[in-house]
Amino acid sequence: MRLPLFSLMLVVFGLTTGEFVIAGILPEVAGALSVSIPAAGQLMTAYALGMIVGGPVVTVLTARLPRKQLVTGLIIVSIVANLGSSAAPNYPVLLAARFAAGLVVATFFAVAIATAASTAPAGRQGTAVARVALGMNLGIILGTPLGTLIGQHAGWRATFAAIAAVTLAALVLVLRYVPPGPPAATGPLLGELRVFTGRDVRLAIALTALGNVGVLAVFLYITPLLTDVAGFSADAVPGLLLGYGAGAVAGNLLGGRLADRALMPSLAGLLAALAGVLALFWAVGEVRVLAAVLTFALGVAAFAIIPGMQTRVLTTAHAAPTLAVAVNASGFQLAAAFAGWFGGRVVDADGGLRALPLIAAALTLTGLATALVILRGEPEEVPS
Known part of the structure:
Protein backbone atom coordinates (compact mmCIF):
# COMPACT_ATOMS: atom_id res chain seq x y z
CA MET A 1 0.00 0.00 0.00
CA ARG A 2 2.91 2.38 0.65
CA LEU A 3 4.09 3.15 -2.90
CA PRO A 4 0.61 4.05 -4.25
CA LEU A 5 -0.01 6.25 -1.21
CA PHE A 6 3.43 7.86 -1.52
CA SER A 7 2.72 8.63 -5.19
CA LEU A 8 -0.56 10.36 -4.33
CA MET A 9 1.02 12.13 -1.34
CA LEU A 10 3.75 13.56 -3.59
CA VAL A 11 1.13 15.06 -5.90
CA VAL A 12 -0.67 16.60 -2.90
CA PHE A 13 2.71 18.00 -1.80
CA GLY A 14 3.13 19.73 -5.17
CA LEU A 15 -0.43 21.06 -5.20
CA THR A 16 -0.16 22.45 -1.66
CA THR A 17 3.21 24.05 -2.36
CA GLY A 18 1.67 25.69 -5.41
CA GLU A 19 -1.02 27.26 -3.24
CA PHE A 20 1.14 28.66 -0.45
CA VAL A 21 4.50 29.39 -2.09
CA ILE A 22 3.25 32.66 -3.56
CA ALA A 23 3.42 34.12 -0.04
CA GLY A 24 7.19 33.64 -0.05
CA ILE A 25 7.86 35.15 -3.48
CA LEU A 26 5.45 38.09 -3.39
CA PRO A 27 8.17 40.79 -3.66
CA GLU A 28 9.82 39.05 -6.63
CA VAL A 29 6.53 38.60 -8.50
CA ALA A 30 5.33 42.13 -7.73
CA GLY A 31 8.62 43.69 -8.83
CA ALA A 32 8.95 41.65 -12.02
CA LEU A 33 5.36 42.28 -13.17
CA SER A 34 5.16 45.89 -11.90
CA VAL A 35 2.17 45.33 -9.61
CA SER A 36 1.63 46.08 -5.93
CA ILE A 37 2.25 43.56 -3.17
CA PRO A 38 -1.52 43.30 -2.43
CA ALA A 39 -2.19 42.64 -6.12
CA ALA A 40 0.42 39.89 -6.13
CA GLY A 41 -1.27 38.46 -3.05
CA GLN A 42 -4.43 38.00 -5.11
CA LEU A 43 -2.63 35.18 -6.92
CA MET A 44 -3.21 33.03 -3.83
CA THR A 45 -6.86 34.10 -3.83
CA ALA A 46 -7.16 33.07 -7.48
CA TYR A 47 -5.80 29.61 -6.63
CA ALA A 48 -8.29 29.27 -3.76
CA LEU A 49 -11.17 30.41 -5.97
CA GLY A 50 -10.15 27.78 -8.50
CA MET A 51 -10.41 25.17 -5.75
CA ILE A 52 -13.82 26.42 -4.61
CA VAL A 53 -15.24 26.41 -8.13
CA GLY A 54 -13.43 23.30 -9.32
CA GLY A 55 -14.44 21.15 -6.35
CA PRO A 56 -18.04 20.52 -7.38
CA VAL A 57 -17.84 21.46 -11.08
CA VAL A 58 -14.79 19.46 -12.19
CA THR A 59 -15.80 16.50 -10.04
CA VAL A 60 -19.27 16.32 -11.57
CA LEU A 61 -17.99 16.75 -15.12
CA THR A 62 -15.40 14.00 -14.72
CA ALA A 63 -17.41 11.61 -12.57
CA ARG A 64 -17.67 8.91 -15.23
CA LEU A 65 -13.98 8.78 -16.12
CA PRO A 66 -12.04 5.73 -14.89
CA ARG A 67 -10.18 6.68 -11.72
CA LYS A 68 -6.61 6.34 -12.97
CA GLN A 69 -7.39 8.15 -16.23
CA LEU A 70 -8.95 10.97 -14.22
CA VAL A 71 -6.00 11.22 -11.84
CA THR A 72 -3.57 11.33 -14.76
CA GLY A 73 -5.54 14.07 -16.49
CA LEU A 74 -5.77 16.20 -13.37
CA ILE A 75 -2.01 15.95 -12.78
CA ILE A 76 -1.29 16.92 -16.37
CA VAL A 77 -3.51 20.00 -16.04
CA SER A 78 -1.59 20.98 -12.91
CA ILE A 79 1.76 20.56 -14.67
CA VAL A 80 0.63 22.65 -17.66
CA ALA A 81 -0.81 25.36 -15.38
CA ASN A 82 2.42 25.61 -13.40
CA LEU A 83 4.49 25.76 -16.58
CA GLY A 84 2.09 28.45 -17.81
CA SER A 85 2.65 30.33 -14.57
CA SER A 86 6.40 30.09 -15.07
CA ALA A 87 6.16 31.49 -18.58
CA ALA A 88 3.40 34.07 -17.96
CA PRO A 89 4.30 37.32 -19.74
CA ASN A 90 2.14 39.55 -17.54
CA TYR A 91 -0.01 39.69 -14.41
CA PRO A 92 -3.42 38.84 -15.97
CA VAL A 93 -1.99 35.70 -17.60
CA LEU A 94 -0.35 34.65 -14.33
CA LEU A 95 -3.64 35.26 -12.48
CA ALA A 96 -5.49 33.05 -14.98
CA ALA A 97 -2.82 30.35 -14.74
CA ARG A 98 -3.07 30.25 -10.93
CA PHE A 99 -6.86 29.96 -11.16
CA ALA A 100 -6.48 27.09 -13.66
CA ALA A 101 -3.98 25.35 -11.36
CA GLY A 102 -6.45 25.57 -8.49
CA LEU A 103 -9.34 24.13 -10.50
CA VAL A 104 -8.10 20.54 -10.28
CA VAL A 105 -6.96 20.49 -6.65
CA ALA A 106 -10.19 19.64 -4.84
CA THR A 107 -11.11 16.91 -7.33
CA PHE A 108 -7.65 15.36 -7.19
CA PHE A 109 -7.64 15.45 -3.40
CA ALA A 110 -11.07 13.80 -3.35
CA VAL A 111 -10.03 11.04 -5.77
CA ALA A 112 -6.77 10.50 -3.86
CA ILE A 113 -8.64 10.20 -0.55
CA ALA A 114 -11.19 7.81 -2.06
CA THR A 115 -8.41 5.72 -3.64
CA ALA A 116 -6.45 5.57 -0.37
CA ALA A 117 -9.51 4.50 1.60
CA SER A 118 -10.61 1.89 -0.95
CA THR A 119 -7.18 0.25 -1.16
CA ALA A 120 -6.54 0.25 2.60
CA PRO A 121 -7.10 -2.87 4.73
CA ALA A 122 -10.24 -2.92 6.85
CA GLY A 123 -9.92 -0.67 9.86
CA ARG A 124 -6.98 1.25 8.38
CA GLN A 125 -8.81 3.83 6.28
CA GLY A 126 -8.00 6.69 8.64
CA THR A 127 -4.28 5.91 8.54
CA ALA A 128 -4.33 5.70 4.72
CA VAL A 129 -6.10 9.06 4.47
CA ALA A 130 -3.54 10.57 6.88
CA ARG A 131 -0.66 9.37 4.71
CA VAL A 132 -2.06 11.10 1.64
CA ALA A 133 -2.92 14.23 3.65
CA LEU A 134 0.69 14.31 4.90
CA GLY A 135 1.48 15.93 1.54
CA MET A 136 -0.41 19.01 2.74
CA ASN A 137 1.77 19.28 5.85
CA LEU A 138 4.99 18.81 3.90
CA GLY A 139 3.87 21.31 1.27
CA ILE A 140 3.46 23.96 3.96
CA ILE A 141 6.55 23.27 6.09
CA LEU A 142 8.97 22.03 3.40
CA GLY A 143 7.69 22.88 -0.08
CA THR A 144 6.90 26.52 0.63
CA PRO A 145 10.31 27.40 2.16
CA LEU A 146 12.14 25.51 -0.60
CA GLY A 147 10.04 27.23 -3.27
CA THR A 148 10.78 30.57 -1.65
CA LEU A 149 14.51 29.82 -1.61
CA ILE A 150 14.42 28.89 -5.30
CA GLY A 151 12.52 32.07 -6.13
CA GLN A 152 14.95 34.27 -4.23
CA HIS A 153 18.03 32.78 -5.92
CA ALA A 154 16.81 31.72 -9.37
CA GLY A 155 13.75 33.92 -9.89
CA TRP A 156 10.05 33.36 -9.22
CA ARG A 157 9.55 31.66 -12.59
CA ALA A 158 11.95 28.93 -11.51
CA THR A 159 9.73 28.28 -8.47
CA PHE A 160 6.72 27.36 -10.61
CA ALA A 161 8.93 25.37 -12.97
CA ALA A 162 10.24 23.39 -9.98
CA ILE A 163 6.68 22.67 -8.81
CA ALA A 164 5.86 21.41 -12.30
CA ALA A 165 8.95 19.18 -12.22
CA VAL A 166 8.02 17.66 -8.85
CA THR A 167 4.48 17.04 -10.08
CA LEU A 168 5.82 15.42 -13.23
CA ALA A 169 7.95 13.06 -11.13
CA ALA A 170 4.85 12.23 -9.09
CA LEU A 171 2.94 11.50 -12.31
CA VAL A 172 5.54 8.90 -13.28
CA LEU A 173 5.06 7.20 -9.91
CA VAL A 174 1.27 7.38 -10.17
CA LEU A 175 1.32 5.74 -13.60
CA ARG A 176 3.55 2.98 -12.23
CA TYR A 177 2.07 2.24 -8.82
CA VAL A 178 -1.51 3.50 -8.44
CA PRO A 179 -3.94 0.73 -9.38
CA PRO A 180 -6.80 1.35 -11.81
CA GLY A 181 -10.22 1.87 -10.34
CA PRO A 182 -13.82 2.31 -11.42
CA PRO A 183 -15.33 5.73 -12.18
CA ALA A 184 -16.58 7.72 -9.23
CA ALA A 185 -20.09 7.59 -10.71
CA THR A 186 -21.80 5.00 -12.85
CA GLY A 187 -25.42 6.04 -12.42
CA PRO A 188 -27.35 9.21 -13.28
CA LEU A 189 -25.79 12.55 -12.37
Whole structure:
Protein backbone atom coordinates (compact mmCIF):
# COMPACT_ATOMS: atom_id res chain seq x y z
CA MET A 1 0.00 0.00 0.00
CA ARG A 2 2.91 2.38 0.65
CA LEU A 3 4.09 3.15 -2.90
CA PRO A 4 0.61 4.05 -4.25
CA LEU A 5 -0.01 6.25 -1.21
CA PHE A 6 3.43 7.86 -1.52
CA SER A 7 2.72 8.63 -5.19
CA LEU A 8 -0.56 10.36 -4.33
CA MET A 9 1.02 12.13 -1.34
CA LEU A 10 3.75 13.56 -3.59
CA VAL A 11 1.13 15.06 -5.90
CA VAL A 12 -0.67 16.60 -2.90
CA PHE A 13 2.71 18.00 -1.80
CA GLY A 14 3.13 19.73 -5.17
CA LEU A 15 -0.43 21.06 -5.20
CA THR A 16 -0.16 22.45 -1.66
CA THR A 17 3.21 24.05 -2.36
CA GLY A 18 1.67 25.69 -5.41
CA GLU A 19 -1.02 27.26 -3.24
CA PHE A 20 1.14 28.66 -0.45
CA VAL A 21 4.50 29.39 -2.09
CA ILE A 22 3.25 32.66 -3.56
CA ALA A 23 3.42 34.12 -0.04
CA GLY A 24 7.19 33.64 -0.05
CA ILE A 25 7.86 35.15 -3.48
CA LEU A 26 5.45 38.09 -3.39
CA PRO A 27 8.17 40.79 -3.66
CA GLU A 28 9.82 39.05 -6.63
CA VAL A 29 6.53 38.60 -8.50
CA ALA A 30 5.33 42.13 -7.73
CA GLY A 31 8.62 43.69 -8.83
CA ALA A 32 8.95 41.65 -12.02
CA LEU A 33 5.36 42.28 -13.17
CA SER A 34 5.16 45.89 -11.90
CA VAL A 35 2.17 45.33 -9.61
CA SER A 36 1.63 46.08 -5.93
CA ILE A 37 2.25 43.56 -3.17
CA PRO A 38 -1.52 43.30 -2.43
CA ALA A 39 -2.19 42.64 -6.12
CA ALA A 40 0.42 39.89 -6.13
CA GLY A 41 -1.27 38.46 -3.05
CA GLN A 42 -4.43 38.00 -5.11
CA LEU A 43 -2.63 35.18 -6.92
CA MET A 44 -3.21 33.03 -3.83
CA THR A 45 -6.86 34.10 -3.83
CA ALA A 46 -7.16 33.07 -7.48
CA TYR A 47 -5.80 29.61 -6.63
CA ALA A 48 -8.29 29.27 -3.76
CA LEU A 49 -11.17 30.41 -5.97
CA GLY A 50 -10.15 27.78 -8.50
CA MET A 51 -10.41 25.17 -5.75
CA ILE A 52 -13.82 26.42 -4.61
CA VAL A 53 -15.24 26.41 -8.13
CA GLY A 54 -13.43 23.30 -9.32
CA GLY A 55 -14.44 21.15 -6.35
CA PRO A 56 -18.04 20.52 -7.38
CA VAL A 57 -17.84 21.46 -11.08
CA VAL A 58 -14.79 19.46 -12.19
CA THR A 59 -15.80 16.50 -10.04
CA VAL A 60 -19.27 16.32 -11.57
CA LEU A 61 -17.99 16.75 -15.12
CA THR A 62 -15.40 14.00 -14.72
CA ALA A 63 -17.41 11.61 -12.57
CA ARG A 64 -17.67 8.91 -15.23
CA LEU A 65 -13.98 8.78 -16.12
CA PRO A 66 -12.04 5.73 -14.89
CA ARG A 67 -10.18 6.68 -11.72
CA LYS A 68 -6.61 6.34 -12.97
CA GLN A 69 -7.39 8.15 -16.23
CA LEU A 70 -8.95 10.97 -14.22
CA VAL A 71 -6.00 11.22 -11.84
CA THR A 72 -3.57 11.33 -14.76
CA GLY A 73 -5.54 14.07 -16.49
CA LEU A 74 -5.77 16.20 -13.37
CA ILE A 75 -2.01 15.95 -12.78
CA ILE A 76 -1.29 16.92 -16.37
CA VAL A 77 -3.51 20.00 -16.04
CA SER A 78 -1.59 20.98 -12.91
CA ILE A 79 1.76 20.56 -14.67
CA VAL A 80 0.63 22.65 -17.66
CA ALA A 81 -0.81 25.36 -15.38
CA ASN A 82 2.42 25.61 -13.40
CA LEU A 83 4.49 25.76 -16.58
CA GLY A 84 2.09 28.45 -17.81
CA SER A 85 2.65 30.33 -14.57
CA SER A 86 6.40 30.09 -15.07
CA ALA A 87 6.16 31.49 -18.58
CA ALA A 88 3.40 34.07 -17.96
CA PRO A 89 4.30 37.32 -19.74
CA ASN A 90 2.14 39.55 -17.54
CA TYR A 91 -0.01 39.69 -14.41
CA PRO A 92 -3.42 38.84 -15.97
CA VAL A 93 -1.99 35.70 -17.60
CA LEU A 94 -0.35 34.65 -14.33
CA LEU A 95 -3.64 35.26 -12.48
CA ALA A 96 -5.49 33.05 -14.98
CA ALA A 97 -2.82 30.35 -14.74
CA ARG A 98 -3.07 30.25 -10.93
CA PHE A 99 -6.86 29.96 -11.16
CA ALA A 100 -6.48 27.09 -13.66
CA ALA A 101 -3.98 25.35 -11.36
CA GLY A 102 -6.45 25.57 -8.49
CA LEU A 103 -9.34 24.13 -10.50
CA VAL A 104 -8.10 20.54 -10.28
CA VAL A 105 -6.96 20.49 -6.65
CA ALA A 106 -10.19 19.64 -4.84
CA THR A 107 -11.11 16.91 -7.33
CA PHE A 108 -7.65 15.36 -7.19
CA PHE A 109 -7.64 15.45 -3.40
CA ALA A 110 -11.07 13.80 -3.35
CA VAL A 111 -10.03 11.04 -5.77
CA ALA A 112 -6.77 10.50 -3.86
CA ILE A 113 -8.64 10.20 -0.55
CA ALA A 114 -11.19 7.81 -2.06
CA THR A 115 -8.41 5.72 -3.64
CA ALA A 116 -6.45 5.57 -0.37
CA ALA A 117 -9.51 4.50 1.60
CA SER A 118 -10.61 1.89 -0.95
CA THR A 119 -7.18 0.25 -1.16
CA ALA A 120 -6.54 0.25 2.60
CA PRO A 121 -7.10 -2.87 4.73
CA ALA A 122 -10.24 -2.92 6.85
CA GLY A 123 -9.92 -0.67 9.86
CA ARG A 124 -6.98 1.25 8.38
CA GLN A 125 -8.81 3.83 6.28
CA GLY A 126 -8.00 6.69 8.64
CA THR A 127 -4.28 5.91 8.54
CA ALA A 128 -4.33 5.70 4.72
CA VAL A 129 -6.10 9.06 4.47
CA ALA A 130 -3.54 10.57 6.88
CA ARG A 131 -0.66 9.37 4.71
CA VAL A 132 -2.06 11.10 1.64
CA ALA A 133 -2.92 14.23 3.65
CA LEU A 134 0.69 14.31 4.90
CA GLY A 135 1.48 15.93 1.54
CA MET A 136 -0.41 19.01 2.74
CA ASN A 137 1.77 19.28 5.85
CA LEU A 138 4.99 18.81 3.90
CA GLY A 139 3.87 21.31 1.27
CA ILE A 140 3.46 23.96 3.96
CA ILE A 141 6.55 23.27 6.09
CA LEU A 142 8.97 22.03 3.40
CA GLY A 143 7.69 22.88 -0.08
CA THR A 144 6.90 26.52 0.63
CA PRO A 145 10.31 27.40 2.16
CA LEU A 146 12.14 25.51 -0.60
CA GLY A 147 10.04 27.23 -3.27
CA THR A 148 10.78 30.57 -1.65
CA LEU A 149 14.51 29.82 -1.61
CA ILE A 150 14.42 28.89 -5.30
CA GLY A 151 12.52 32.07 -6.13
CA GLN A 152 14.95 34.27 -4.23
CA HIS A 153 18.03 32.78 -5.92
CA ALA A 154 16.81 31.72 -9.37
CA GLY A 155 13.75 33.92 -9.89
CA TRP A 156 10.05 33.36 -9.22
CA ARG A 157 9.55 31.66 -12.59
CA ALA A 158 11.95 28.93 -11.51
CA THR A 159 9.73 28.28 -8.47
CA PHE A 160 6.72 27.36 -10.61
CA ALA A 161 8.93 25.37 -12.97
CA ALA A 162 10.24 23.39 -9.98
CA ILE A 163 6.68 22.67 -8.81
CA ALA A 164 5.86 21.41 -12.30
CA ALA A 165 8.95 19.18 -12.22
CA VAL A 166 8.02 17.66 -8.85
CA THR A 167 4.48 17.04 -10.08
CA LEU A 168 5.82 15.42 -13.23
CA ALA A 169 7.95 13.06 -11.13
CA ALA A 170 4.85 12.23 -9.09
CA LEU A 171 2.94 11.50 -12.31
CA VAL A 172 5.54 8.90 -13.28
CA LEU A 173 5.06 7.20 -9.91
CA VAL A 174 1.27 7.38 -10.17
CA LEU A 175 1.32 5.74 -13.60
CA ARG A 176 3.55 2.98 -12.23
CA TYR A 177 2.07 2.24 -8.82
CA VAL A 178 -1.51 3.50 -8.44
CA PRO A 179 -3.94 0.73 -9.38
CA PRO A 180 -6.80 1.35 -11.81
CA GLY A 181 -10.22 1.87 -10.34
CA PRO A 182 -13.82 2.31 -11.42
CA PRO A 183 -15.33 5.73 -12.18
CA ALA A 184 -16.58 7.72 -9.23
CA ALA A 185 -20.09 7.59 -10.71
CA THR A 186 -21.80 5.00 -12.85
CA GLY A 187 -25.42 6.04 -12.42
CA PRO A 188 -27.35 9.21 -13.28
CA LEU A 189 -25.79 12.55 -12.37
CA LEU A 190 -28.87 13.48 -10.35
CA GLY A 191 -28.24 10.45 -8.18
CA GLU A 192 -24.75 11.76 -7.42
CA LEU A 193 -26.10 15.13 -6.37
CA ARG A 194 -28.73 13.52 -4.15
CA VAL A 195 -25.96 12.52 -1.76
CA PHE A 196 -26.18 16.04 -0.32
CA THR A 197 -29.79 15.52 0.71
CA GLY A 198 -28.51 13.17 3.41
CA ARG A 199 -28.38 14.73 6.89
CA ASP A 200 -25.20 12.85 7.81
CA VAL A 201 -23.31 14.14 4.76
CA ARG A 202 -24.38 17.72 5.40
CA LEU A 203 -23.36 17.45 9.04
CA ALA A 204 -19.97 15.98 8.05
CA ILE A 205 -19.26 18.91 5.72
CA ALA A 206 -20.48 21.39 8.34
CA LEU A 207 -18.16 19.72 10.86
CA THR A 208 -15.16 20.41 8.61
CA ALA A 209 -16.06 24.06 8.10
CA LEU A 210 -17.02 24.85 11.69
CA GLY A 211 -14.21 22.82 13.23
CA ASN A 212 -11.49 24.56 11.22
CA VAL A 213 -12.61 28.19 10.93
CA GLY A 214 -11.25 29.26 14.33
CA VAL A 215 -7.79 27.75 14.02
CA LEU A 216 -7.51 29.03 10.43
CA ALA A 217 -8.14 32.56 11.66
CA VAL A 218 -5.36 32.20 14.24
CA PHE A 219 -2.94 30.65 11.75
CA LEU A 220 -3.45 33.50 9.27
CA TYR A 221 -2.40 35.96 12.00
CA ILE A 222 0.14 33.76 13.78
CA THR A 223 3.09 36.01 12.91
CA PRO A 224 1.70 39.17 14.59
CA LEU A 225 0.50 37.03 17.51
CA LEU A 226 4.04 35.78 18.02
CA THR A 227 5.74 39.16 17.53
CA ASP A 228 3.24 41.72 18.89
CA VAL A 229 1.68 39.63 21.68
CA ALA A 230 4.36 37.09 22.67
CA GLY A 231 7.21 39.52 22.00
CA PHE A 232 9.35 37.35 19.72
CA SER A 233 11.59 38.99 17.15
CA ALA A 234 10.72 38.61 13.49
CA ASP A 235 13.85 36.47 13.05
CA ALA A 236 12.45 33.91 15.51
CA VAL A 237 9.18 33.40 13.58
CA PRO A 238 10.49 30.95 10.93
CA GLY A 239 11.80 28.63 13.64
CA LEU A 240 8.51 28.82 15.53
CA LEU A 241 6.58 28.06 12.35
CA LEU A 242 8.86 25.10 11.76
CA GLY A 243 7.77 23.89 15.19
CA TYR A 244 4.15 24.38 14.13
CA GLY A 245 4.83 22.32 11.02
CA ALA A 246 6.48 19.54 13.01
CA GLY A 247 3.42 19.48 15.23
CA ALA A 248 1.21 19.33 12.14
CA VAL A 249 3.00 16.21 10.87
CA ALA A 250 2.70 14.52 14.26
CA GLY A 251 -0.94 15.54 14.60
CA ASN A 252 -1.83 14.26 11.15
CA LEU A 253 -0.42 10.80 11.89
CA LEU A 254 -1.98 10.74 15.36
CA GLY A 255 -5.37 11.78 13.98
CA GLY A 256 -5.32 8.98 11.41
CA ARG A 257 -4.67 6.34 14.06
CA LEU A 258 -7.35 7.71 16.38
CA ALA A 259 -9.85 7.81 13.52
CA ASP A 260 -9.22 4.10 12.90
CA ARG A 261 -9.89 3.31 16.56
CA ALA A 262 -13.03 5.38 17.23
CA LEU A 263 -13.89 7.96 14.58
CA MET A 264 -16.45 10.32 16.11
CA PRO A 265 -15.41 10.01 19.77
CA SER A 266 -11.82 10.84 18.79
CA LEU A 267 -12.94 13.79 16.66
CA ALA A 268 -14.99 15.19 19.52
CA GLY A 269 -12.05 14.81 21.89
CA LEU A 270 -9.61 16.39 19.43
CA LEU A 271 -11.90 19.37 18.82
CA ALA A 272 -12.17 19.89 22.58
CA ALA A 273 -8.37 19.73 22.79
CA LEU A 274 -8.02 22.25 19.95
CA ALA A 275 -10.40 24.66 21.67
CA GLY A 276 -8.38 24.20 24.87
CA VAL A 277 -5.06 24.97 23.15
CA LEU A 278 -6.54 28.12 21.58
CA ALA A 279 -7.91 29.24 24.95
CA LEU A 280 -4.52 28.64 26.56
CA PHE A 281 -2.87 30.67 23.80
CA TRP A 282 -5.12 33.55 24.82
CA ALA A 283 -4.48 33.07 28.53
CA VAL A 284 -0.69 32.68 28.56
CA GLY A 285 0.35 33.67 25.03
CA GLU A 286 2.31 36.65 26.33
CA VAL A 287 4.84 34.30 27.97
CA ARG A 288 7.41 33.44 25.31
CA VAL A 289 8.28 29.91 26.41
CA LEU A 290 4.63 28.95 26.73
CA ALA A 291 3.77 30.62 23.42
CA ALA A 292 6.47 28.54 21.71
CA VAL A 293 5.17 25.31 23.25
CA LEU A 294 1.58 26.21 22.36
CA THR A 295 2.57 26.95 18.77
CA PHE A 296 3.76 23.36 18.44
CA ALA A 297 0.64 22.09 20.27
CA LEU A 298 -1.54 24.15 17.95
CA GLY A 299 0.01 22.41 14.93
CA VAL A 300 -0.67 19.01 16.51
CA ALA A 301 -4.30 19.78 17.36
CA ALA A 302 -5.11 21.61 14.11
CA PHE A 303 -3.98 18.76 11.87
CA ALA A 304 -5.07 15.87 14.07
CA ILE A 305 -8.71 16.62 13.20
CA ILE A 306 -8.23 16.49 9.41
CA PRO A 307 -7.96 12.71 8.76
CA GLY A 308 -11.04 12.00 10.85
CA MET A 309 -13.07 14.71 9.13
CA GLN A 310 -12.18 13.36 5.69
CA THR A 311 -12.93 9.81 6.79
CA ARG A 312 -16.30 10.91 8.20
CA VAL A 313 -17.31 12.39 4.84
CA LEU A 314 -16.29 9.16 3.09
CA THR A 315 -18.25 6.96 5.47
CA THR A 316 -21.44 8.99 5.16
CA ALA A 317 -21.38 9.54 1.38
CA HIS A 318 -21.50 5.96 0.11
CA ALA A 319 -23.41 6.95 -3.05
CA ALA A 320 -20.93 9.63 -4.16
CA PRO A 321 -17.83 9.73 -1.91
CA THR A 322 -15.57 11.49 -4.42
CA LEU A 323 -18.04 14.32 -5.05
CA ALA A 324 -18.67 14.71 -1.32
CA VAL A 325 -14.96 14.93 -0.46
CA ALA A 326 -14.43 17.44 -3.29
CA VAL A 327 -17.25 19.64 -2.00
CA ASN A 328 -15.82 19.21 1.51
CA ALA A 329 -12.47 20.55 0.23
CA SER A 330 -14.28 23.53 -1.31
CA GLY A 331 -16.03 24.05 2.03
CA PHE A 332 -12.65 24.11 3.76
CA GLN A 333 -11.50 26.85 1.38
CA LEU A 334 -14.67 28.84 2.06
CA ALA A 335 -13.97 28.48 5.78
CA ALA A 336 -10.44 29.76 5.15
CA ALA A 337 -11.80 32.74 3.22
CA PHE A 338 -14.27 33.53 6.02
CA ALA A 339 -11.51 33.11 8.61
CA GLY A 340 -9.38 35.65 6.78
CA TRP A 341 -12.22 38.19 6.63
CA PHE A 342 -13.50 37.60 10.16
CA GLY A 343 -10.01 37.47 11.65
CA GLY A 344 -9.20 40.77 9.98
CA ARG A 345 -12.27 42.39 11.51
CA VAL A 346 -11.32 41.10 14.95
CA VAL A 347 -7.69 42.25 14.64
CA ASP A 348 -8.77 45.72 13.50
CA ALA A 349 -10.77 46.19 16.72
CA ASP A 350 -9.09 47.57 19.85
CA GLY A 351 -7.33 44.69 21.58
CA GLY A 352 -8.60 42.36 18.89
CA LEU A 353 -5.29 40.65 18.12
CA ARG A 354 -4.86 39.71 21.78
CA ALA A 355 -8.43 38.36 21.92
CA LEU A 356 -8.32 36.46 18.63
CA PRO A 357 -7.30 33.05 20.10
CA LEU A 358 -10.16 33.17 22.61
CA ILE A 359 -12.70 34.01 19.90
CA ALA A 360 -11.20 31.22 17.78
CA ALA A 361 -11.68 28.81 20.70
CA ALA A 362 -15.35 29.79 20.86
CA LEU A 363 -15.72 29.19 17.11
CA THR A 364 -14.09 25.78 17.51
CA LEU A 365 -16.70 24.88 20.12
CA THR A 366 -19.34 25.14 17.38
CA GLY A 367 -17.46 22.36 15.61
CA LEU A 368 -17.39 20.35 18.83
CA ALA A 369 -21.16 20.87 19.22
CA THR A 370 -21.64 19.54 15.68
CA ALA A 371 -19.53 16.47 16.50
CA LEU A 372 -21.63 15.85 19.62
CA VAL A 373 -24.84 16.11 17.59
CA ILE A 374 -23.45 13.48 15.21
CA LEU A 375 -22.40 11.25 18.10
CA ARG A 376 -25.82 11.48 19.73
CA GLY A 377 -27.47 10.16 16.60
CA GLU A 378 -25.17 7.14 16.24
CA PRO A 379 -24.82 3.82 18.03
CA GLU A 380 -21.91 3.69 20.45
CA GLU A 381 -18.58 3.08 18.68
CA VAL A 382 -16.40 0.29 19.99
CA PRO A 383 -12.65 1.00 19.64
CA SER A 384 -10.93 -1.41 17.26
